[in-house]
Amino acid sequence: xxxxxxxxxxxxxEPARNNKLRLIxxxxxxxxxxxxxWALAALTGALTFKHAKGGMIRALIAERTxxxxxxxxxDYVGDLSETVALMWPPDPAHRPNAAPTLTDVVxxxxxxxxxxxxxxxxxxxxxxxxxxxxxxxxxxxxxxxxGVSARLAKTAAAALGDKAPDEIELVWPGLAPPYAELFAWLxxxxxxxxxxxxxxxxxxxxxxxxxxxxxxxxxxADFMAEWKWDGIRIQAVSGLDADxxxxxxxxxxxxEDISKSFPELLTALRRxxxxxxxxxxxxxxxxxxFNVLQQRLNRKAVTPKLLAEFPAHLRAYDLLAxxxxxxxxxxFVDRRARxxxxxxxxxxxxxxxxxxxxxxxxxxLTAARADPATAGAGADAAAVEGVMLKxxxxxxxxxxxxxxxxxxxxxxMMVDAVLMYAQRGHGKRSSYYSDYTFGVWSTGEAGDELVxxxxxxxxxxxxxxxxxxxxxxxxxxxxxxxxxxxxxEAALGLVLEVxxxxxxxxxxxxxxIAMRFPRISRLRWDKPPGEADRLETLEKMLARDAIDPAxxxxxxxxxxxx
Amino acid sequence: MRAEDILVPDSSGVCCKPGGFHIDPTRxxxxxxxxxxxxxxxxxxxxxxxxxxxxxxxxRLRYGENFAGAxxxxxxxxxxxxxxxxxxxxxxGHVLGSAQIKVEAKGLRIVAAGDYKDAADPxxxxxxxxxxxxxxxxxxxxxxxxxxxxxxxxxxxxxHSVALFPERAHLxxxxxxxxxxxxxxxxxxxxxxxxxxxHGAMEKITAYYQSRGIGLGPVELVRAAKKAELAxxxxxxxxxxxxxxxxxxxxxxxxxxxSGWMRVRARARQRGVTLPLVxxxxxxxxxxxxxxxxxxxxxxxxxxxxxxxxxxWCRARGLKARPLDIVGYGDEDExxxxxxxxDTAPIPSPLEGEGQGGGYDARSSLANSPPTRPPAAVDLxxxxxxxxxxxxx
Numbered sequence: 001x002x003x004x005x006x007x008x009x010x011x012x013x014e015p016a017r018n019n020k021l022r023l024i025x026x027x028x029x030x031x032x033x034x035x036x037x038w039a040l041a042a043l044t045g046a047l048t049f050k051h052a053k054g055g056m057i058r059a060l061i062a063e064r065t066x067x068x069x070x071x072x073x074x075d076y077v078g079d080l081s082e083t084v085a086l087m088w089p090p091d092p093a094h095r096p097n098a099a100p101t102l103t104d105v106v107x108x109x110x111x112x113x114x115x116x117x118x119x120x121x122x123x124x125x126x127x128x129x130x131x132x133x134x135x136x137x138x139x140x141x142x143x144x145x146x147g148v149s150a151r152l153a154k155t156a157a158a159a160l161g162d163k164a165p166d167e168i169e170l171v172w173p174g175l176a177p178p179y180a181e182l183f184a185w186l187x188x189x190x191x192x193x194x195x196x197x198x199x200x201x202x203x204x205x206x207x208x209x210x211x212x213x214x215x216x217x218x219x220x221a222d223f224m225a226e227w228k229w230d231g232i233r234i235q236a237v238s239g240l241d242a243d244x245x246x247x248x249x250x251x252x253x254x255x256e257d258i259s260k261s262f263p264e265l266l267t268a269l270r271r272x273x274x275x276x277x278x279x280x281x282x283x284x285x286x287x288x289x290f291n292v293l294q295q296r297l298n299r300k301a302v303t304p305k306l307l308a309e310f311p312a313h314l315r316a317y318d319l320l321a322x323x324x325x326x327x328x329x330x331x332f333v334d335r336r337a338r339x340x341x342x343x344x345x346x347x348x349x350x351x352x353x354x355x356x357x358x359x360x361x362x363x364x365l366t367a368a369r370a371d372p373a374t375a376g377a378g379a380d381a382a383a384v385e386g387v388m389l390k391x392x393x394x395x396x397x398x399x400x401x402x403x404x405x406x407x408x409x410x411x412x413m414m415v416d417a418v419l420m421y422a423q424r425g426h427g428k429r430s431s432y433y434s435d436y437t438f439g440v441w442s443t444g445e446a447g448d449e450l451v452x453x454x455x456x457x458x459x460x461x462x463x464x465x466x467x468x469x470x471x472x473x474x475x476x477x478x479x480x481x482x483x484x485x486x487x488x489e490a491a492l493g494l495v496l497e498v499x500x501x502x503x504x505x506x507x508x509x510x511x512x513i514a515m516r517f518p519r520i521s522r523l524r525w526d527k528p529p530g531e532a533d534r535l536e537t538l539e540k541m542l543a544r545d546a547i548d549p550a551x552x553x554x555x556x557x558x559x560x561x562x
Numbered sequence: 563m564r565a566e567d568i569l570v571p572d573s574s575g576v577c578c579k580p581g582g583f584h585i586d587p588t589r590x591x592x593x594x595x596x597x598x599x600x601x602x603x604x605x606x607x608x609x610x611x612x613x614x615x616x617x618x619x620x621x622r623l624r625y626g627e628n629f630a631g632a633x634x635x636x637x638x639x640x641x642x643x644x645x646x647x648x649x650x651x652x653x654x655g656h657v658l659g660s661a662q663i664k665v666e667a668k669g670l671r672i673v674a675a676g677d678y679k680d681a682a683d684p685x686x687x688x689x690x691x692x693x694x695x696x697x698x699x700x701x702x703x704x705x706x707x708x709x710x711x712x713x714x715x716x717x718x719x720x721x722h723s724v725a726l727f728p729e730r731a732h733l734x735x736x737x738x739x740x741x742x743x744x745x746x747x748x749x750x751x752x753x754x755x756x757x758x759x760x761h762g763a764m765e766k767i768t769a770y771y772q773s774r775g776i777g778l779g780p781v782e783l784v785r786a787a788k789k790a791e792l793a794x795x796x797x798x799x800x801x802x803x804x805x806x807x808x809x810x811x812x813x814x815x816x817x818x819x820x821s822g823w824m825r826v827r828a829r830a831r832q833r834g835v836t837l838p839l840v841x842x843x844x845x846x847x848x849x850x851x852x853x854x855x856x857x858x859x860x861x862x863x864x865x866x867x868x869x870x871x872x873x874x875w876c877r878a879r880g881l882k883a884r885p886l887d888i889v890g891y892g893d894e895d896e897x898x899x900x901x902x903x904x905d906t907a908p909i910p911s912p913l914e915g916e917g918q919g920g921g922y923d924a925r926s927s928l929a930n931s932p933p934t935r936p937p938a939a940v941d942l943x944x945x946x947x948x949x950x951x952x953x954x955x
Binding site for chain 2: 012013014015065066068069072073076077078079082083086087130134432
């Protein structure tokens with residue numbers, strides 16, 4: 001565990017991809033099986049033991065420390081695992097060599113009953129130093145965020161055998177931790193492991209955002225356009241196993257298997273193939289807002305009620321494989337033709353084709369993007385978040401190659417709001433006031449008052465963050481724990497230009513409105529707070545841009561996100 | 563007699579009315595007693611200054627000959643009568659010349675410790691516990707998450723990295739007065755005998771340490787060296803220079819930073835540090851609480867830092883405790899002005915060292931990185947989170 005903790009520690013600070021690769025490869029090279037295999041599983045997110053809850057860790061530290069000191073420390077450090085790792089009192093009976101190995105930890109956790117978990121974790125914490133405790137807590141709570149993607153870890157493993165990362169991807173779905181056969185192959189001691197998964201994930205192709213300068217260099221004749229739907233990008237794969245039995249899986253964009261969450265879509269995948277598409281919720285053939293989809297995503301149990309209220313739908317963009325043929329090297333225009341036929345043959349109401357957006361020139365596409373409703377999206381226009389441009393001749397390339405695909409999102413809505421409260425950030429921003437609640441003017445009982453309409457925590461530059469942080473500290477009028485109330489009067493305060501993607505009714509907010517994806521677009525030091533926007537402006541925007549509340553087959557009409 | 567009749571915090575720091583002097587005033591006053599040379603405690607422009615010889619020398623180096631109307635040196639253990647109040651200076655173990663100031667009147671003993679540490683430091687006199695009735699303490703690292711490890715082990719980490727990356731230069735951010743010289747001394751104690759390079763801002767203070775008989779081995783100004791020569795070497799610089807344009811003079815530099823703040827990962831990341839070294843010239847939590855207990859004081863005043871936690875700790879033990887809320891000592895709100903980092907700058911800003919709380923660097927890159935935990939106070943829909951893993955093209 002100590003070697004692994006050291007690796008995580010170094011990785012957490014190391015920004016350079018190549019240095020990360022060197023560190024991981026070095027660790028894998030100098031660590032024995034099965035320890036290194038469990039480490040690779042941890043880095044690729046393949047460990048499946050039941051995670052300890054934050055509450056349990058809090059209870060452990062509460063037994064050992066003063067609650068006030070803990071609260072102050074946690075507020076300062078901004079990360080539960082790290083706070084506990086640093087505050088954990090030294091074990092008076094500390095024995096040398098008491099530190100567990102990663103293998104100990106993983107194997108113990110896989111069989112450990114819930115009731116024994118707290119005492120076991122406490123014993124491990126007693127045996128480790130600060131870094132070891134931090135790594136252990138990150139691991140057992142399932143929150144190893146050290147800036148290493150599964151792809152990067154696999155690339156580092158590939159370096160052990162001078163293999164290309166894609167060679168690992170191809171065999172990966174058939175492997176399980178601690179990957180002894182993978183290392184044996186990489187070290188030339190065994191044959192390549194076979195990928196026997198009949199429905200494998202294929203690394204997704206992603207787009208770059210396009211801007212006007214890019215557009216000027218592009219020929220519209222080279223491209224096809226389609227709507228960018230506001231759902232979740234998924235890959236729906238179906239195949240036949242060795243016994244001829246159909247196997248279907250849904251993967252997130254990053255290859256996470258999300259089949260269990262959408263069983264009704266699996267049954268629709270009746271033909272062997274791999275569809276790249278958007279997961280949406282349709283009610284009465286109408287695409288619902290992302291907020292509706294998110295209500296389903298947040299549920300752990302997939303109940304019949306949930307299936308009825310939030311019926312999942314796949315809107316197909318692309319076809320990556322069909323009947324065992326890999327189509328990814330074909331030009332998009334050919335894949336599209338195959339896709340159209342494939343979807344027609346599936347003939348399932350839960351899967352349809354994402355329509356192309358016809359255009360002959362950039363101005364035509366600009367007009368379609370500005371008004372999807374009349375450009376073919378019809379009543380679903382509110383669920384369109386822009387257009388995608390795909391080169392007719394482009395193969396399907398994993399990753400984010402620049403050129404073949406472009407995304408061109410809708411322009412955001414804008415409002416000038418006044419900063420009301422600020423909260424210190426977490427993680428990297430733990431000492432900065434970086435989360436801002438802002439409001440607009442409304443007529444209250446005692447005249448005009450600001451009502452909060454949203455909260456944003458990004459969109460500003462490093463320099464602006466420092467300026468806002470300074471403003472917050474100098475204009476604090478009240479402190480509530482980690483939250484500061486900032487001066488917000490007609491003549492004194494900070495106006496933020498806030499960009500957002502949409503508005504929703506919300507019963508949870510005094511303003512009755514919630515913003516979608518708000519971010520700080522500009523700091524308006526020049527604008528007196530009294531001239532910021534009013535709630536009526538937002539109400540008008542809401543009326544204009546209303547995402548149809550649509551038939552909701554239950555009493556649950558809330559549109560907020562838990 | 564109450565302690566407040568002898569010493570009372572006012573807008574300029576801690577004031578002794580019967581003696582007619584201030585301790586570490588943050589604004590110019592007629593008579594100042596100065597604990598140590600860091601510029602949040604030692605400011606220019608006082609009418610008269612009483613301090614150790616080293617502190618006076620350091621102030622002269624930083625502010626020039628006329629930094630005060632008059633000066634008087636006092637040695638450790640010596641005492642003076644000022645207006646019926648007896649004052650004496652005692653080692654604080656913080657930096658060269660640093661002192662605790664004991665003020666005694668009518669049988670009541672008050673010790674203003676300034677900044678202090680109880681850990682070993684080869685570059686200054688070791689901290690002495692001074693028994694007192696009222697102890698005025700700092701609380702820079704006044705949270706139980708701060709337990710400074712053995713500084714020699716941290717230097718071993720640095721040397722290990724130097725061995726691991728012989729083709730790269732190691733830049734160690736260290737406060738120019740005290741920390742830099744301590745790191746050099748620690749490197750020497752670990753057997754490192756090569757030339758250690760210095761940023762220009764450290765030249766005078768380091769030479770002064772050497773002139774006081776503190777062995778630092780071969781040190782050279784880095785601006786005299788060529789880029790290629792700096793592979794595999796160690797250079798000390800003010801922390802703000804580490805991520806600055808200045809660091810481009812080095813081959814693929816490794817950014818290290820010697821500070822107690824490096825205990826908290828977010829702090830290291832904010833500064834773009836890849837090799838955090840937890841080396842502090844302040845007492846850690848255990849040091850603060852042990853020192854408070856050792857003084858035997860029944861009343862604790864906390865000047866600056868994480869005073870809430872320390873005040874709480876004292877009260878839980880039945881000690882009277884209060885924060886003084888003095889503005890200007892290592893106040894994190896004061897630390898945000900960017901520090902000058904030019905090689906030519908005579909003395910780095912006081913705002914960049916530890917003890918200055920949230921001293922952060924305008925060049926750190928932290929915008930555009932979403933926080934790792936959703937803030938809890940005000941809940942509004944946000945798309946970015948729920949969609950993770952399921953994203954978009």
